[in-house]
Amino acid sequence: MSKTEEASRPPDAFEIWRQLYDANEQAWSAALEQAMGSREFGESSGKLLETLLAAQKSVRESMRTYLETMNVPTREDIARLGELVVGLEEKVDQLGDRLDGIEEALRTKRGKAGT
Amino acid sequence: VTTSTRVTWPDPESLWSSNDRALDMARAILGSADAPVGLTPKELIWRKNKARLYRYVRPGPATHQTPVFLILPLINRAYILDLRPGASFVEFLVGEGFDVFLIDWGTPGDEDRGLDITTLVTRYLPRAAKAIQKATGKDQMTALGYCIGGALATCFTAIHPEAIRNLVLLTAPLDFADAGQFGRMTARDIFPVDQLTATFPTVPGQVPDIGSKLLNPIANYVGTYQRLWERLGDPDFDVQGWQAMYRWVNDSVPFAGAAFRQWIVEFYQENRLARDTLEMDEKPVRLASIRCPVLNIAASRDQIAPRATTSIVTNRVGSEDASEILIEGGHVGIVVGRTASQNLWPRVGIWLTEHD
Numbered sequence: 001m002s003k004t005e006e007a008s009r010p011p012d013a014f015e016i017w018r019q020l021y022d023a024n025e026q027a028w029s030a031a032l033e034q035a036m037g038s039r040e041f042g043e044s045s046g047k048l049l050e051t052l053l054a055a056q057k058s059v060r061e062s063m064r065t066y067l068e069t070m071n072v073p074t075r076e077d078i079a080r081l082g083e084l085v086v087g088l089e090e091k092v093d094q095l096g097d098r099l100d101g102i103e104e105a106l107r108t109k110r111g112k113a114g115t
Numbered sequence: 116v117t118t119s120t121r122v123t124w125p126d127p128e129s130l131w132s133s134n135d136r137a138l139d140m141a142r143a144i145l146g147s148a149d150a151p152v153g154l155t156p157k158e159l160i161w162r163k164n165k166a167r168l169y170r171y172v173r174p175g176p177a178t179h180q181t182p183v184f185l186i187l188p189l190i191n192r193a194y195i196l197d198l199r200p201g202a203s204f205v206e207f208l209v210g211e212g213f214d215v216f217l218i219d220w221g222t223p224g225d226e227d228r229g230l231d232i233t234t235l236v237t238r239y240l241p242r243a244a245k246a247i248q249k250a251t252g253k254d255q256m257t258a259l260g261y262c263i264g265g266a267l268a269t270c271f272t273a274i275h276p277e278a279i280r281n282l283v284l285l286t287a288p289l290d291f292a293d294a295g296q297f298g299r300m301t302a303r304d305i306f307p308v309d310q311l312t313a314t315f316p317t318v319p320g321q322v323p324d325i326g327s328k329l330l331n332p333i334a335n336y337v338g339t340y341q342r343l344w345e346r347l348g349d350p351d352f353d354v355q356g357w358q359a360m361y362r363w364v365n366d367s368v369p370f371a372g373a374a375f376r377q378w379i380v381e382f383y384q385e386n387r388l389a390r391d392t393l394e395m396d397e398k399p400v401r402l403a404s405i406r407c408p409v410l411n412i413a414a415s416r417d418q419i420a421p422r423a424t425t426s427i428v429t430n431r432v433g434s435e436d437a438s439e440i441l442i443e444g445g446h447v448g449i450v451v452g453r454t455a456s457q458n459l460w461p462r463v464g465i466w467l468t469e470h471d
Binding site: 014017018021025029033036037042043049050056057060075079080081083086090093097100 | 245299341
């Protein structure tokens with residue numbers, strides 16, 4: 001291929017993008033970092049999150065009311081059952097801890113009696 | 116020599132080549148969800164609720180006396196320390212002759228909305244440690260905590276110093292007086308933590324995930340794909356390695372509501388651990404109570420746990436043997452990056468051997 005043909009060849013679109021990115025990435029990052037480090041950005045993102053949460057809460061409450069009306073268990077009902085199971089597991093663990101403590105005390109007592 | 120001034124747009128050759136690469140890129144991204152991870156053989160030795168304690172299978176008896184207890188963060192999948200063969204800190208430790216245990220916190224559900232950090236530190240970790248003591252017959256172990264797991268390991272060691280022979284902290288944020296961008300994002304008068312945890316029983320994993328990615332948005336949202344595109348042209352590019360890492364980065368875990376609230380309020384906003392005002396189950400949690408040898412590892416380009424948040428431990432613990440290593444790299448890169456096997460892992464291995 002001649003030099004003229006090569007020169008007339010259209011550039012690879014990705015190559016143009018890569019050069020643009022390489023040349024500007026640090027400047028873009030620095031600008032964004034500065035913008036997002038500001039108090040204004042923090043306040044604005046906090047307000048945005050609050051709004052999204054209010055919308056989400058409203059959806060969840062509507063869904064719960066609907067499911068309760070339909071006599072269908074809600075997520076909260078199922079979670080409550082799960083909490084009971086987790087609580088029971090903790091009780092069993094506590095009993096296990098107490099048994100371990102008793103076994104340890106007995107071992108110590110036997111050890112002392114043997115010496 | 117022929118001359119021509121005809122311009123073809125688009126150039127068919129470049130178009131087909133770009134098209135092929137775009138398909139490779141899509142395949143790499145879409146296939147990442149099934150990338151094999153966490154392959155080092157392990158056995159389950161204890162469980163509680165969603166938490167699982169694993170012991171990694173050794174080909175023979177451990178050549179070191181002190182078992183290593185890996186405590187992982189709550190918001191990431193545990194396989195980051197066992198990403199894939201050749202890129203696994205766990206595999207390295209097992210190969211060096213350590214008896215390695217790892218606690219995977221699992222995925223909390225709505226029923227775990229009341230599960231807080233205090234419960235994890237005072238009810239879960241002591242029992243997991245007891246399971247390690249029973250499995251090994253050793254009274255003490257090395258606690259190695261990564262990120263939030265490091266904060267948990269620190270609190271646990273402060274409350275139960277008798278169980279811990281050494282404490283290794285890997286990019287663990289403990290002092291939030293100057294917590295960088297995360298600190299600004301979660302400031303008391305800005306971040307609606309109460310509303311968030313009242314709305315969601317478990318805070319969706321995307322919340323902390325987006326927060327982390329916003330620390331460097333160009334690199335995380337554009338650079339990742341830019342680099343993938345470039346590297347797909349390299350015949351030596353390890354696509355499976357990229358997929359494993361991409362899978363982990365996007366495989367976020369929900370944060371139990373009460374644990375998230377406690378992390379933001381008591382650690383970030385009130386900085387109780389550094390101010391010596393943290394209490395768990397009415398027990399004071401004091402850095403000065405930690406008297407075992409401590410190795411604190413910081414990453415030079417860490418934006419998630421900047422050095423200002425990690426360096427406190429070496430000066431404040433009650434131990435006479437507390438040292439810090441600063442490793443070139445980012446929060447995750449130093450653990451699984453290309454240089455981890457030549458830098459972080461051997462340095463930790465040597466320190467653990469010296470303190471066995």
